[in-house]
Amino acid sequence: MSDLTSIVKAPQDDAPAHEPAPCAQTRQGAVTAALRQMILGGEITAGSRIGEAEMARRLGVSRTPVRLALTALEREGLLTALPRRGFRVRRFRLKDILDAFDVRGTLEGMLCRLLAEDIPDTARLDELEQAIADGEKIIARMPPGIGQARQWFASNDRFHHLLLDAAANRPLAEALHANNRLPLVVVGAVTCNLDQPELAAELMAAANKEHRNILDAVSRGQAGRAEALMREHVYQSRESLRRLLGDPARCRRHPGLPGWQLISPENES
Amino acid sequence: MSDLTSIVKAPQDDAPAHEPAPCAQTRQGAVTAALRQMILGGEITAGSRIGEAEMARRLGVSRTPVRLALTALEREGLLTALPRRGFRVRRFRLKDILDAFDVRGTLEGMLCRLLAEDIPDTARLDELEQAIADGEKIIARMPPGIGQARQWFASNDRFHHLLLDAAANRPLAEALHANNRLPLVVVGAVTCNLDQPELAAELMAAANKEHRNILDAVSRGQAGRAEALMREHVYQSRESLRRLLGDPARCRRHPGLPGWQLISPENES
DNA sequence: TCGCGATATTTTGTATGCAAAATGCCCAAA
DNA sequence: TTTGGGCATTTTGCATACAAAATATCGCGA
Numbered sequence: 388m389s390d391l392t393s394i395v396k397a398p399q400d401d402a403p404a405h406e407p408a409p410c411a412q413t414r415q416g417a418v419t420a421a422l423r424q425m426i427l428g429g430e431i432t433a434g435s436r437i438g439e440a441e442m443a444r445r446l447g448v449s450r451t452p453v454r455l456a457l458t459a460l461e462r463e464g465l466l467t468a469l470p471r472r473g474f475r476v477r478r479f480r481l482k483d484i485l486d487a488f489d490v491r492g493t494l495e496g497m498l499c500r501l502l503a504e505d506i507p508d509t510a511r512l513d514e515l516e517q518a519i520a521d522g523e524k525i526i527a528r529m530p531p532g533i534g535q536a537r538q539w540f541a542s543n544d545r546f547h548h549l550l551l552d553a554a555a556n557r558p559l560a561e562a563l564h565a566n567n568r569l570p571l572v573v574v575g576a577v578t579c580n581l582d583q584p585e586l587a588a589e590l591m592a593a594a595n596k597e598h599r600n601i602l603d604a605v606s607r608g609q610a611g612r613a614e615a616l617m618r619e620h621v622y623q624s625r626e627s628l629r630r631l632l633g634d635p636a637r638c639r640r641h642p643g644l645p646g647w648q649l650i651s652p653e654n655e656s
Numbered sequence: 657m658s659d660l661t662s663i664v665k666a667p668q669d670d671a672p673a674h675e676p677a678p679c680a681q682t683r684q685g686a687v688t689a690a691l692r693q694m695i696l697g698g699e700i701t702a703g704s705r706i707g708e709a710e711m712a713r714r715l716g717v718s719r720t721p722v723r724l725a726l727t728a729l730e731r732e733g734l735l736t737a738l739p740r741r742g743f744r745v746r747r748f749r750l751k752d753i754l755d756a757f758d759v760r761g762t763l764e765g766m767l768c769r770l771l772a773e774d775i776p777d778t779a780r781l782d783e784l785e786q787a788i789a790d791g792e793k794i795i796a797r798m799p800p801g802i803g804q805a806r807q808w809f810a811s812n813d814r815f816h817h818l819l820l821d822a823a824a825n826r827p828l829a830e831a832l833h834a835n836n837r838l839p840l841v842v843v844g845a846v847t848c849n850l851d852q853p854e855l856a857a858e859l860m861a862a863a864n865k866e867h868r869n870i871l872d873a874v875s876r877g878q879a880g881r882a883e884a885l886m887r888e889h890v891y892q893s894r895e896s897l898r899r900l901l902g903d904p905a906r907c908r909r910h911p912g913l914p915g916w917q918l919i920s921p922e923n924e925s
Numbered sequence: 926t927c928g929c930g931a932t933a934t935t936t937t938g939t940a941t942g943c944a945a946a947a948t949g950c951c952c953a954a955a
Numbered sequence: 956t957t958t959g960g961g962c963a964t965t966t967t968g969c970a971t972a973c974a975a976a977a978t979a980t981c982g983c984g985a
Contacts, residue, residue, distance in 0.1 A: 449940045458724065462731045471967065487827035497762045558756035558838065562831050569827065709936065718970045
C-alpha cells in the first residue's frame with residue numbers, strides 16, 4: 388500500500404458499488420479509496436490526526452490528490468476537519484451508529500409508505516420478488532461460508548435498492564445514501580455472525596421473511612403496515628449489530644466487518 | 657464580484673449561519689460562498705457547464721480554491737459532476753423540492769417523536785417556549801416588512817434548531833442539514849409572501865400556533881401526536897411553497913427567494 | 926456535400942514552489 | 956520551578972507549471 392501507481396492502473400473491483408463507482412480512474416479516486424480502506428480497516432488509528440504531506444509521502448503521490456481525497460472523506464463523514472490543522476479520523480460512539488440505524492429505519496419506512504401509496508408497476512414488483520427468491524435460494528444452501536454470506540448480502544442490498552429506485556424520490560435516495568455511508572450501518576451484523584453459522588442462517592432467513600412481508604404490504608397498498616414492517620426490519624438489524632458490538636472480542640474475529648475499530652466505547656466523539 | 661480579495665478580507669456577515677460558519681476565513685470558503693450565491697441568485701444560468709479555469713479568471717483567484725469549492729458545492733447538491741468535464745449547475749424539478757419537504761417532514765417528525773419519548777429538561781423546554789414567544793411578539797408588530805419577516809424567520813429557525821439540539825442525535829442532524837441544503841427547502845414560501853402581507857401574517861401566525869402545539873405534545877410525552885403535528889407543520893410549508901411556485905411571476909417579484917430560478921418547469925433534471 | 930482523420934485548443938489532473946499561519950521549542954526572567 | 960516571549964519548524968493555503976485527456980477545428984478525400 389506504499390505506492391499507489393499500481394492501484395491506479397488496476398482499480399479494485401471487490402466493491403461492486405451500486406453507485407457509479409467514484410473510484411480510481413484518476414489518482415484522486417484511488418487515493419480516496421485507499422484512504423477509506425485504511426481507515427475502515429483500522430490501519431490508521433481512530434482519532435489520530437492526518438496530515439496531507441505525511442499521507443502523500445506514505446502513498447507516493449503528491450499532496451494535491453491527497454488533499455482532494457481528504458476533503459471527500461470528510462464529507463463522507465469518516466474525517467472531521469480541524470480548523471487549519473488538517474483532518475482527524477473521526478471516532479464514533481456506539482450511540483451514533485445506532486442513531487443512524489434509527490434514521491435509516493425512519494427513511495426506509497417512509498419509502499415503503501410512499502410505495503404503498505403509489506403501487507409500483509408489475510415489472511418492478513417482479514424484480515423485487517426475484518431479489519427475495521434469490522435470497523431464499525442462497526439461504527437454502529446453508530450453512531453459510533463467507534462467500535454465501537456475501538451473495539446473500541448482495542441480494543439483500545438489491546432488494547433495498549430496487550425499492551429506492553421504484554420511488555423515484557431523489558432527496559429520499561440521497562438522504563439514505565448519505566446516512567448509510569457511516570460505517571456499519573449497511574454492512575450490519577447480519578452478514579458477520581459467521582462464527583455462529585446457525586445464528587447467521589436464522590437472521591438471514593428472518594430478514595428474507597420480513598422482505599416478503601414488506602413486499603406484500605407494498606403491493607397491496609397497505610401503507611401503514613409497509614412502513615411499520617420496514618421500520619421493524621431495520622430495527623432488527625440495529626439490535627443485531629448492538630449485540631455483536633456488545634462484546635468487542637467477537638468483532639476482532641471478523642475482518643469482514645470494516646469500521647468497527649472506529650467505535651469508541653463510551654467516550655467523546 | 658469580479659475580485660474576491662475584498663471578500664476574503666471582509667467576510668460577509670449577512671448569513672448568521674447556525675453552523676460554525678464554513679465561510680471565508682480562507683479563500684476556498686469565500687469562493688464557495690460566492691459561487692453558491694451566484695448560483696442561487698441566478699447569476700449563473702441553471703444547467704450551464706462550469707469550468708474551473710473560467711471561474712478562476714472570473715473570480716480573480718487560482719484554480720486551486722475554485723476546484724475545492726466546486727467539489728464542495730457538488731456535495732451540497734447544487735452542482736452535478738460531469739465525468740471528466742467539470743461540473744454543471746443542477747436543475748431541479750419542482751417535484752425534487754417537494755420531495756425534499758417530505759423527507760424533512762419525516763425526519764423532523766421523527767425528531768419530535770424521539771423528544772417526546774425522552775422529554776428534554778426544563779431549561780431546554782423554556783428556551784423553546786422563548787423562541788415561540790419571540791415569534792409571537794414579532795407577529796404582533798404586523799403587518800410585516802421585509803425586516804420583520806427576517807426576524808420572524810430567525811425565531812422560526814431557532815425553534816427548529818433547538819429541537820434538533822435537544823435530541824443530541826448526530827446522524828439525524830446531519831441528514832436534516834444535508835436535506836435542507838437544497839434550495840427553497842428552508843427558506844420556504846412563508847417568509848416570501850410579502851406581496852400579500854395579510855396572507856404572510858396569517859401563515860406566520862398559523863406556524864407559530866403549530867409550534868406551540870408541537871411543544872405541548874413534546875413536553876407531555878405524546879410521541880405520536882408530536883410526530884404527526886410536526887409532519888403536518890412541514891407539509892403546510894410544502895403546500896405554501898407549491899402555491900407560490902405555481903405562478904413563477906410571483907417568484908420574480910421576490911429577490912429574497914434565492915434559488916427559485918433553478919427550478920425547471922417539468923423537464924428533465 | 927458529407928464523412929473521416931489529423932491537428933490544435935481547451936480543460937482537467939497532478940506536481941511543486943512559495944508564503945502565511947500555527948504549533949512547538951527553547952531560553953530567559955520572575 | 957514556572958511562566959512568558961521570541962524563534963524555528965511544521966503544515967496548511969494558494970498559485971503556477973506541466974502533462975494527459977478530451978473536445979473542437981480544420982482540411983482532405985470520396
